[in-house]
Amino acid sequence: xxxxxxxxxxxxxxxxxxxxxxxxxxxxxxxxxxxxxxxxxxxxxxxxxxxxxxxxxxxxxxxxxxxxxxxxxxxxxxxxxxxxxxxxxxxxxxxxxxxxxxxxxxxxxxxxxxxxxxxxxxxxxxxxxxxxxxxxxxxxxxxxxxxxxxxxxxxxxxxxxxxxxxxxxxxxxxxxxxxxxxxxxxxxxxxxxxxxxxxxxxxxxxxxxxxxxxxxxxxxxxxxxxxxxxxxxxxxxxxxxxxxxxxxxxxxxxxxxxxxxxxxxxxxxxxxxxxxxxxxxxxxxxxxxxxxxxxxxxxxxxxxxxxxxxxxxxxxxxxxxxxxxxxxxxxxxxxxxxxxxxxxxxxxxxxxxxxxxxxxxxxxxxxxxxxxxxxxxxxxxxxxxxxxxxxxxxxxxxxxxxxxxxxxxxxxxxxxxxxxxxxxxxxxxxxxxxxxxxxxxxxxxxxxxxxxxxxxxxxx
Amino acid sequence: xxxxxxxxxxxxxxxxxxxxxxxxxxxxxxxxxxxxxxxxxxxxxxxxxxxxxxxxxxxxxxxxxxxxxxxxxxxxxxx
Numbered sequence: 001x002x003x004x005x006x007x008x009x010x011x012x013x014x015x016x017x018x019x020x021x022x023x024x025x026x027x028x029x030x031x032x033x034x035x036x037x038x039x040x041x042x043x044x045x046x047x048x049x050x051x052x053x054x055x056x057x058x059x060x061x062x063x064x065x066x067x068x069x070x071x072x073x074x075x076x077x078x079x080x081x082x083x084x085x086x087x088x089x090x091x092x093x094x095x096x097x098x099x100x101x102x103x104x105x106x107x108x109x110x111x112x113x114x115x116x117x118x119x120x121x122x123x124x125x126x127x128x129x130x131x132x133x134x135x136x137x138x139x140x141x142x143x144x145x146x147x148x149x150x151x152x153x154x155x156x157x158x159x160x161x162x163x164x165x166x167x168x169x170x171x172x173x174x175x176x177x178x179x180x181x182x183x184x185x186x187x188x189x190x191x192x193x194x195x196x197x198x199x200x201x202x203x204x205x206x207x208x209x210x211x212x213x214x215x216x217x218x219x220x221x222x223x224x225x226x227x228x229x230x231x232x233x234x235x236x237x238x239x240x241x242x243x244x245x246x247x248x249x250x251x252x253x254x255x256x257x258x259x260x261x262x263x264x265x266x267x268x269x270x271x272x273x274x275x276x277x278x279x280x281x282x283x284x285x286x287x288x289x290x291x292x293x294x295x296x297x298x299x300x301x302x303x304x305x306x307x308x309x310x311x312x313x314x315x316x317x318x319x320x321x322x323x324x325x326x327x328x329x330x331x332x333x334x335x336x337x338x339x340x341x342x343x344x345x346x347x348x349x350x351x352x353x354x355x356x357x358x359x360x361x362x363x364x365x366x367x368x369x370x371x372x373x374x375x376x377x378x379x380x381x382x383x384x385x386x387x388x389x390x391x392x393x394x395x396x397x398x399x400x401x402x403x404x405x406x407x408x409x410x411x412x413x414x415x416x417x418x419x420x421x422x423x424x425x426x427x428x429x430x431x432x433x434x435x436x437x438x439x440x441x442x443x444x445x446x447x448x449x450x451x452x453x454x455x456x457x458x459x460x
Numbered sequence: 461x462x463x464x465x466x467x468x469x470x471x472x473x474x475x476x477x478x479x480x481x482x483x484x485x486x487x488x489x490x491x492x493x494x495x496x497x498x499x500x501x502x503x504x505x506x507x508x509x510x511x512x513x514x515x516x517x518x519x520x521x522x523x524x525x526x527x528x529x530x531x532x533x534x535x536x537x538x539x
């Protein structure tokens with residue numbers, strides 16, 4: 001018992017010793033990196049994380065306080081191979097030493113892939129990738145929001161694509177770090193800011209890199225932000241072969257940032273050409289519609305009844321004049337209405353060659369009008385001549401007219417039994433003599449035979 | 461919906477609809493003329509939309525007092 005009575009030795013209290021060791025350890029291991037496999041992971045109330053990091057032979061206790069673990073870009077889970085940075089300290093109450101982790105990241109492609117797959121599966125189950133939630137990307141966004149690093153080549157690529165496609169685009173850029181511990185949070189607040197400022201679409205862009213480099217786009221926080229964003233989001237991260245969680249959640253994935261430039265706005269020249277094409281198509285369609293209608297009008301004015309209205313007049317000889325006027329008015333009105341309608345449509349289509357067509361069409365109508373009127377006139381004239389001729393013939397043959405000229409008709413009792421020779425009557429027989437203005441009753445008292453020469457009538 | 465208030469997408473959809481309707485031989489000339497005039501109006505509306513955006517590039521930042529501010533972006537200067 002005397003050996004330990006060394007004057008130089010200091011007697012510590014437990015607290016003193018633990019405190020000293022803590023200070024020594026914290027000084028010696030103030031900023032270290034430690035790699036190992038996670039075991040005994042414990043995360044009560046999602047506040048502080050407690051776990052062991054182990055290798056084949058040994059293990060050490062690790063604590064990661066809420067302050068530090070809330071920025072983690074991945075979920076720490078059992079069996080995951082990770083790298084943590086921090087310092088060594090002592091939990092003085094129990095005299096246990098432990099590592100205080102300030103940051104952590106998965107190690108090796110295997111671990112990253114595991115974390116990636118884990119989150120992907122989780123979000124897929126939540127329906128984050130469902131096509132029913134995908135919003136349409138506007139064809140011509142008024143304002144294009146973009147979150148990317150201002151220093152990178154990516155933004156220049158996108159701008160040059162946009163300039164090629166649509167000269168007068170409006171871009172609102174939000175500069176963010178696309179790599180590092182704060183990158184995911186920065187991208188999240190960029191989405192908020194761009195939405196608040198008012199953009200029609202948001203592009204998240206970053207150039208290619210390793211799975212680790214792209215990790216900012218593989219966090220659950222960003223996935224939530226994209227999923228809940230009211231503005232459509234295009235994820236344009238890495239190369240064509242790189243896939244990130246944001247690619248799956250976004251409304252549209254662009255294989256590369258340049259492709260995003262193509263997706264986000266239409267090609268103005270192409271669109272204008274298409275519009276011109278549609279415009280032409282519509283004009284041609286309406287032109288053919290009008291020409292069909294024009295043919296109908298042509299058919300109508302070429303109908304026999306309009307071309308030769310005399311057919312109608314034949315039946316109304318008495319009222320021919322009146323009918324003629326009415327008919328002509330009627331036909332004129334019909335033609336005028338049709339003509340006006342057609343001219344009106346042509347005017348509305350408003351094309352030079354159409355106007356020309358209308359002009360010739362109108363000429364044709366005018367010509368038809370003139371032809372028709374002269375046809376009616378001719379018809380009436382010939383009718384009138386015919387009537388005159390008939391009247392004359394009738395006049396020549398009418399016995400009444402002969403009587404008026406001084407000749408007489410002698411008959412027995414019936415008018416049709418007229419006496420043509422003197423042998424037909426006897427002396428004392430009663431006869432009737434018809435003159436132009438009446439009938440004389442007479443009796444035959446004598447007969448004198450005398451043959452009249454034919455020339456006698458002519459001499460008279 | 462008024463043609464002037466239609467988006468580019470809606471206008472294009474409507475235009476395609478009009479082409480289909482005009483291709484139908486059974487519609488009257490009167491109707492055709494209405495469709496035709498709407499079509500011409502729609503296509504000029506689309507052309508207007510193609511040209512109405514104001515071409516510019518802005519940089520969006522949040523100032524210390526929490527307000528969003530924009531300024532013209534000069535990529536050469538930024539580097």
